[in-house]
Amino acid sequence: MEWETVIGLEVHAQLATKSKIFSGSSTAFGAEPNTQASGLDLAMPGTLPVPNEQAYRYAIMFGLAIDAEIAKTSVFERKNYFYPDLPKAYQTTQLERPIVGAGHVDIELANGTKKSIRIHHAHLEEDAGKSLHEDFHGMSGIDLNRAGTPLVEIVSEPDIRNAEEAVAFAKKLHSIVTSLGICDGEMSQGSMRFDVNISVRRPGEAFGTRTETKNLNSFRFMEDCIALEVERQIDLIEDGGKVIQETRLYNGETKQARSMRSKEEANDYRYFPCPDLLPVVLDDDYIESIRQNLPELPDARHDRFMEQYGLSSYDANILSGDANMAQYFETATKVSGDTKLTANWIMGELSARLNAEDQSIKHSPVNAEQLAGMITRLVDGTISSKMAKQVFEAMWNGEGAADEIIEAKGLKQVSDSGAIEAMVDEVIANSDKQIDNYRNADESKRPKMLGYFVGQIMKASKGQANPQQVNEILLKKLNELI
Amino acid sequence: MNNSITNQKALHDKTIAEILAGLNAGEFTSVEITQHFLDRIKQLDGTYNSYITVNEASALAQAEAADKRRAEGDVPALCGVPIAHKDIFCTNGVRTSCGSKMLDNFVPPYDATVVENFANAGAVVLGKTNMDQFAMGSSNETSFYGPVKNPWDTNTVPGGSSGGSAAAVAAHLTPGATATDTGGSIRQPAALCGITGLKPTYGRVSRWGMIAFASSLDQGGPMARTAEDCALMLNVMASFDPKDSTSIDREVPNYTANLNQPLAGLKVGIPKEYFKEGLNPGTEQAVRDALAELEKQGVTLISISLPHTKLAVPAYYVIAPAEASANLSRFDGVRYGHRCDDPKDLRDMYMRTRAEGFGDEVKRRILVGAYCLSAGYYDAYYRKAQQVRRLIKQDFVDAFEQVDVIMGPTSPSPAFEFGAKGDDPVAMYLEDIYTIATNLAGLPGMSVPCGLVDDKPVGLQIIGNYFDESRMLNVAHQFQQATHWHQQTPAGIASEAKDTEGAE
Incomplete structure (x- = not known):
């Protein structure tokens, strides 16, 4: 029997501001626990929040990039729940009047199909701290370095119909926020996290009951998790059961999911406008000045790559999608002078290695100049394609620049x-x-x-x-x- | 008042203005007057319980520093003047309890902006004053540190929540004290203790470092014996503070500049809703007499209506608890403050910590607030209360089209006995029936002594337009120039014979 999957995403993107959304503490990743937490981040009595203008600016940039209405008046609210890594016991977020209204994100699938995914809204909020459940002899440790890091939460409409679309959508969002420079896109550090709402139905019927799987931080996990959950729901219904509305957790390593809490156990968050923060009122000039200064967006860059480098739409899509990837490609191709070879190497060997080791291109062990150096030797015939693979391997292992490796390993091709x-x-x-x-x-x-x-x-x-x-x-x- | 009489006054009977004059004239040093107050607190406060913490060593060190500054010709506005802070203002290195068991062990690593402002002005901090727990109460009976006794009659309450500050000023245990007002917590205790207190316009005084009860209503302000002293304190206390997003970026005027302006031609609105049933006849008479005195000075009394007055208390008791329910959630035993012994698990820690750390009135308001915000009730209670709040504000905006200030009683009756309203929260909430609306509207309000009923003080309330504190202080000062009520002291407090007795 035929089933249709219905998916909506909620995406948390950490904004790349230097300081937190309501305090002056640094947002840098990886510091010693609780060294980047001020009195406000610890919710000491009497401390008060002061909004970080840069966070607004970034949220507005995102709104403009997805063709959304920017709210002239936006309001922070308090979302109340108790948890040790939420120091105030409420999260400052937006509900009734978010900064970014309805917009859309357009995706292209591998077969060339294009689709527009509607965005319901996007709002600003603060991140929570982290609870560390290991190494404390049965107790939990709390690290508040992350508490108060600005997030933009992007909420899609349930327009997504399968895992491929979900991943394409997630990648496109990643591409937009990294291109805008408002998020570093480091998924392994939690800079972008995805909550996936999934339901199934017979085509034409009303939406089925959905489940929400929270905090996926890789595209692959998202793909796997959707497949697993869709199968679970279909099996359940076909066996005469019912899907219950619940929040689920997916473990990407074990490829298993479990229920976290059901709707009945859900908190009543008792939202209300935060009286410590006044509504933020923006004027047209402010928004317009941000629009004027938007950097190149992925769609524009895609078209430019096709035109400027003669790339196919598919190749241009891959190379222009991620802002870091695009920058890598443009730097490498400029040095090597061979667009086609450079593109092939980036989409082939380099991407495969990065994926295999779960590395982002920004932290690639082989940088754009190094790769271009190797391609230059390939073009001038100094090395063969086969040798190039050896050179690449050596560069990946940090053995130096292409020329040094060719020399050291005696890899010169005989062209005499x-x-x-x-x-x-x-x-x-x-x-x-x-x-x-x-x-x-x-x-x-x-x-x-x-x-x-x-x-x-x-x-x-x-x-x-x-x-x-x-x-x-x-x-x-x-x-x-x- | 001539100098010879001033000089005869004991140090603790002097107003802030007189203390400044004495310090300037070299009649005494800050160390001398500070020591004098410390001794007096030690001697008398066992009776009144107006202080939670007294900082003997740091007060004397500050006094010494002030004397040194003065000697060097660096004399900031309140150089060497002793004051006290309500124990709701965070003081760096000094326990700040907010009158609660929850924060009995809490020593902040920072100063509130208000505390910083007074320190920069050279004031000397004698100690931290008692208060209703988390500023929730109108009688000071909810303090974890025991109730404050009203110096006029120690069987009666001093009012609340700033009852410690009010009693300390009334008992001459400090010439002035900071306080806070969320629904009347400056004005009502000022009235019940026969002193002068001012709640400024919302946003005039920084809330940074002031432990929040209801953020959209809380406002710090001064308490002292005269309007002039309140003006001197407000000059220091008011500031624009970038650390408080609700602070208003507006120049702080010199609040003493207009004190002596004649009142002739001033239009005073008398809301008919403030003179209805529930008002003690003696209180009403005292207020009417005060208004008659002002008429003699040439003001015009105009009867006005604030039609939504009766909705103020219900709206307040939705909005304030709602905000409090979130503001007090941070007291969870995780990072500071009270934590229960041997928690079994997280839930047990939360539940016992909060059950033990909060008193009944605080729990009551958290419950009410959480209820008003919960799913299904938000629209009926919280949203409705906010709509009412806008109507109440509009009442005042309309009234101030016709009049310059609004006057009436501060509280419905003089000080009541301990336990008189303990079992009836609603009767207690009605204590603030005349003061709450100004908090909802964000307007400034003041209470000045205007009479005695059965030897208990009565307060006249002066409500001003936004940022019109100067005019309110001017009115209060002119009233005090013509009357002696602010100079009345409880039996046994002033050392000298009352020098203005029989002035009227």
Whole structure:
């Protein structure tokens, strides 16, 4: 029986402000616990919040980038619940009057299909601290460094119909916020986190009961988690059961999910406008000045990449999507001078390695200049493609620049036609039987027989002969023989 | 008042203005007067319980520093003048309890802006005054540190929540004290203790470091014996504070500049709703007499209506508890303050910490507030109360089209006996029936002594337009120039014979 999946996303993006949304504490990641928490972040009595203008500016940039209405008046509210890593026991967030209203994010799928996902709204809020449940002998540790980090929470409409769309949407959002420079996009550090609302229904029917899986911080986890949850819901219904509205947690390592709390256990958050913060009123000039200074957005960059570099829409999509990736590509291609090769290397070997090691391109062990240095040697024939892989591996392991590695490993390709001719001659001289077979073979079968000779020659050259030249010289010599 | 009489006054009977004059003239030093007050507190406060903490060593050190500054010719506005802070203002290194068990062990690592302002003005802090727990109460009976006794009659309450500050001023245990007012917590105790107190316009005095009860209503202000002293204190206390987003960026005028302006031509609004049933006849008479005195000075009394007055108490008892329920959630035993012994788990820690750390009135208001905000009730209570709040504000805006100030009683009756309203929260809430509306509207209000009923003081309330504190102080000062009520002291308090007795 046919089922339709319905997905809506809530995305938390940490804004890349230097200080927190309501205090002067640093937002830098990775500091010793509780070294970036002021009296306000600790909710000491009598402390008061002062809004960080940069957080507003960033939220407005996002709103403009998704073609949304910017609220002239936005209001912070208190969302009340007790938890040790929420020091005030309320989160300052926006509910009735968020800063960013309805907008849309357009995605393109692998098969070229385009789709527009509607954004319900996006609002500003503060992040909570972290509870650390290990290493405290049965107690929990609290780290408030993250408490008060500004977040923009982006809430989509339930317009997404499968995991591929969900991932494309999530990647597009990642691309938008990193292109705007309002979020560093470091998913492994929690800079972007995804809550996925999933339900299933028969096509044409009303929405089914949804579950929410919280805090996914990788695209792959999101994809896996959606597949798992959709299967669970369909199995449940087909077995005569019912989906219950609940919050779930997904473990990306074990690929398992579990229920966290049901709707009945949900908090009544008792939202109300925060009396310590006045409504923020913006005028048109302020919004307009932000619009004028928006950096290049992913869609514009995609079109520019197609035009400027002659890339296919698909390739342009991959290379322009992530702002760091785009910057990497543009830097590398400028140095190497070979757009096609550079694009192939970034989308191929480099991306594969980054994915395998769960690294972002921003922290790639091989930087754009290094990759370009290697490609330059590939283009000028110093090394072969095969050698390039060795050079890349060495660069990845931090052994230095391409030229140093080529020198140190003696990876120079032999492109001296005299030397290659000599090797070809020697192999031919020692391969009477194969030469006879070649001579007697049907012309259509001959190309397949070349492999043996090429293999012998490369072996003789210890892999350093320029394969293109080997092919040319070998063919010439064999033709002379028959 | 001539100098010879001033000089005869005991140090503790002097007003702030007189203390400044004495310090300037070299009649005494800050160390001398500070020591005098410290001795007096030690001697008498066992009776009144107006202080929670007395900082003998730091007060004397501050006094010494002030004397040194004065000697060097660096004389800020309140250089060497002793004051006290309500124990709701955070003081760096000095326990700030907010009258609660919850914060009995809390020593802030920072000063409230108000505390900083007084320190910069060279004031000397004698100690921290008693108060209703978390400023919730109108009788000071909710303090974890025991009730404050009204110096006029120690069987009666001093009012609240700033009852410690009011009693300390009334008993001449400090010439002035800071206080806070969320629904009348400056004005009502000022009235019941026969002193002068001013709640400024919301946003005039920084709330940074002032422990929040209801953030949209809380406002700090001065208490002293005269309007002139309140003006001197407000000059220091008021400031624009970038650390408080609700602080208003507006120049602080010199509040003493207009004190002596004649009142002729002033239009005084008398709200008919403030003279209805529930008002003690003696209190009403005293207020009417005060208004007649002002008429003699040439003011015009104009009968006005504030039609939504009766809705102020109900609206307040939705909004204030709602805000308090969130403001007091941070007291969870995790980071500071009281934590229960041997918690079994997180839930047990939360529940016992808060059950033990909060008193009944605080719990009552947290429950009411959480209820008003809960799903299904928000629209009926919180949203409705906010709509009422706008109507109440509009009443005042309309009234101030016609009049310059509004006057009436501060509280419905003089001080009552301990326990008289203890079992009836609603009767207690009605204590603030005339003061609450100004908090809802964000307007400034003042109470000045205007009579005695059965030997208990009565307060005249003066409500001003936004940021019109200067005019209110002017009216109060002119009233005090013509009357002696502010100079009356409880039996046995002033050392000298009352020098203005029989002035009227």
